[in-house]
Amino acid sequence: MGEDAACRYLLERGHALVARNWRTGHLEVDLITQDADGLHFVEVKSRVAPLMADPQDNVDHAKQRHIAAAARRFLASRDCGDVEVWLDVVAVVFDGPQTQITYFPGAYTPIYT
Numbered sequence: 001m002g003e004d005a006a007c008r009y010l011l012e013r014g015h016a017l018v019a020r021n022w023r024t025g026h027l028e029v030d031l032i033t034q035d036a037d038g039l040h041f042v043e044v045k046s047r048v049a050p051l052m053a054d055p056q057d058n059v060d061h062a063k064q065r066h067i068a069a070a071a072r073r074f075l076a077s078r079d080c081g082d083v084e085v086w087l088d089v090v091a092v093v094f095d096g097p098q099t100q101i102t103y104f105p106g107a108y109t110p111i112y113t
Contacts, residue, residue: 002046003030004089009101014042024077027070031090038084040105041071049095056091056104068110 007017015033020028031042043063045055067087075085089107093100 002092003044003067005046005099005101006042007031007105009032009041009090010042019074020061022070024073025068026072027066027073029067029070029074032074034083036103038051039075040085040086040088041067041074041082042088042090043067043107044090044092046092046094049093051093053089055093055109056089057108059107060087064108064110 003020005052007020008074010031011017011035013035017031018034018039019029019032022032027097029041029045031040033040045058049056064087071085071087086106087108087110089101089104091104094101
């Protein structure tokens with residue numbers, strides 16, 4: 001449900017869906033979208049209230065490295081041209097009938113070690 005909500009949210013804001021649950025080996029990206037700013041690799045984190053921590057806080061460094069690696073493989077497998085790449089997070093919180101969506105474009109920059 002969280003991915004569905006996040007996808008609708010981004011589409012309503014001018015993104016076009018490129019891929020959903022894109023996989024390569026053990027790597028996976030929840031959503032890949034494109035808008036006027038570039039290509040977005042989006043990790044969706046959803047939780048049900050009450051929260052112990054914000055959903056976006058669960059995108060730790062290991063998860064960030066996995067998404068960045070998946071993004072590199074996606075770009076290597078396609079001719080995407082010279083496009084700006086974004087690593088985003090969408091946090092979705094379900095609180096009874098309410099759904100709160102927070103979008104973090106460019107949430108992190110991968111650190112290569």
